[in-house]
Amino acid sequence: MWVAASGEQLLTPTAVALGKFDGVHLGHQRVIQPILHSAVSENGRGNGDKLPKYSPDHPSQLSTVPSSPNHTYSTVVTFDPHPQEFFTGQPRALLTPLDEKVEQLRSLGVEQLVLLPFDRELSALSPEDFVKKILVQQLQCQKISVGEDFCFGKKRMGNAKDLQIIAAQYNIPVTIVPIETDTENFPNNTDNIPNDFTEDGRISTSSIRQSLEVGDMTTATRLLGRPYSLTGQVVAGQKLGRTIGFPTANLQLPKDKFLPRLGVYAVRVFIHSETSDTTPVEKLGVKLGVMNIGNRPTVNGTYSTVEVHLFDWSSDLYDQTLVVELVKFLRPEQKFADLEALKTQIQLDCTIAKEFLNRTY
Numbered sequence: 001m002w003v004a005a006s007g008e009q010l011l012t013p014t015a016v017a018l019g020k021f022d023g024v025h026l027g028h029q030r031v032i033q034p035i036l037h038s039a040v041s042e043n044g045r046g047n048g049d050k051l052p053k054y055s056p057d058h059p060s061q062l063s064t065v066p067s068s069p070n071h072t073y074s075t076v077v078t079f080d081p082h083p084q085e086f087f088t089g090q091p092r093a094l095l096t097p098l099d100e101k102v103e104q105l106r107s108l109g110v111e112q113l114v115l116l117p118f119d120r121e122l123s124a125l126s127p128e129d130f131v132k133k134i135l136v137q138q139l140q141c142q143k144i145s146v147g148e149d150f151c152f153g154k155k156r157m158g159n160a161k162d163l164q165i166i167a168a169q170y171n172i173p174v175t176i177v178p179i180e181t182d183t184e185n186f187p188n189n190t191d192n193i194p195n196d197f198t199e200d201g202r203i204s205t206s207s208i209r210q211s212l213e214v215g216d217m218t219t220a221t222r223l224l225g226r227p228y229s230l231t232g233q234v235v236a237g238q239k240l241g242r243t244i245g246f247p248t249a250n251l252q253l254p255k256d257k258f259l260p261r262l263g264v265y266a267v268r269v270f271i272h273s274e275t276s277d278t279t280p281v282e283k284l285g286v287k288l289g290v291m292n293i294g295n296r297p298t299v300n301g302t303y304s305t306v307e308v309h310l311f312d313w314s315s316d317l318y319d320q321t322l323v324v325e326l327v328k329f330l331r332p333e334q335k336f337a338d339l340e341a342l343k344t345q346i347q348l349d350c351t352i353a354k355e356f357l358n359r360t361y
């Protein structure tokens with residue numbers, strides 16, 4: 001997938017889905033769907049998969065992207081930094097930091113991601129100028145898709161209907177996608193009673209964050225359309241794990257990654273190089289394990305770590321990138337009297353996790 005900031009060389013003309021898309025959850029996927037090419041390639045996915053994979057080290061290798069004169073590029077246009085971060089000055093933790101967002105969009109078949117630098121200039125554009133300068137002039141947009149609650153332009157003064165009216169002046173059709181709701185918790189509920197995490201049953205980034213904060217992986221998985229995952233490189237720890245018979249791969253996560261409830265989880269793990277060019281069903285390299293997110297009070301830990309112990313695995317994992325899917329929250333972290341007591345508890349965690357993971361998958 002081609003990733004560029006506005007002002008850099010872009011693939012045009014485009015069919016554009018507009019939004020923040022943090023999480024690339026089920027609602028976001030509905031908004032992106034109308035701009036994808038209906039032509040499905042042999043392997044059952046959109047033709048975005050034929051395009052080169054984004055490499056954070058080489059984000060601008062345009063020469064590797066095939067060009068075609070009659071092609072309309074399916075393009076997600078988003079803001080970077082997150083507008084809330086720009087206005088509050090506070091860094092915002094994200095469900096999908098950039099690399100993960102790229103990976104999710106690529107797997108949906110999106111061909112290009114355009115990052116609009118959310119700065120004073122962009123935030124001051126009127127809705128009319130946003131359409132004219134960004135969508136028409138820069139992106140040569142031919143089709144647009146947005147969610148029903150989309151707002152844009154200075155002080156968020158334009159809404160989805162305004163976008164439709166302004167874009168019509170350029171003959172650009174706008175699909176307004178209704179808000180996706182989650183009523184699955186209430187299969188017999190004809191009144192659309194919302195569940196605990198979804199305001200009015202709405203699938204939203206904040207409802208997913210709330211479910212992750214309390215360790216409700218079932219709801220998070222349902223709203224995302226996939227399990228919540230942590231992607232990171234394996235770095236060295238204190239080398240204590242192996243002494244108690246539970247070596248743990250310590251993950252270094254992007255600084256802006258949103259962390260779920262601290263504690264112990266049953267997880268499924270993929271070594272990234274194995275998964276990067278395969279569809280979910282082809283994830284043959286899946287491994288099962290347990291993960292702890294926390295401060296390790298038993299060993300007087302002073303900073304928080306994310307550590308994964310894989311079942312039936314004994315090789316070196318240092319420097320590898322792991323994708324860890326959080327399947328079930330097992331328990332909060334505890335301070336044990338000694339390492340022996342911690343070891344006994346981890347043994348129990350493993351038994352419970354294995355039982356659950358083998359039952360579920």
Ligand SMILES: Cc1cc2nc3c(=O)[nH]c(=O)nc-3n(C[C@H](O)[C@H](O)[C@H](O)COP(=O)(O)O)c2cc1C
Nearest residue numbers: 237238239240241248290292296297298309333334
């Ligand atoms: C499944 C699992 C559960 C854990 N639970 C706790 C816990 O409840 N309390 C705690 O202090 N540390 C806990 N830990 C963290 C251990 O203290 C840590 O793995 C050990 O100190 C080894 O650290 P190292 O990888 O830096 O060598 C847990 C680790 C795992 C893998």
Ligand SMILES: Nc1ncnc2c1ncn2[C@@H]1O[C@H](COP(=O)(O)OP(=O)(O)O)[C@@H](O)[C@H]1O
Nearest residue numbers: 236237238239241242247248310314316317318
């Ligand atoms: N089953 C396993 N699960 C996780 N890591 C393993 C496993 N077997 C071997 N390893 C390797 O051992 C390392 C963890 O050992 P550990 O003693 O906990 O050291 P560290 O404190 O550096 O994490 C991992 O980073 C990985 O390279």
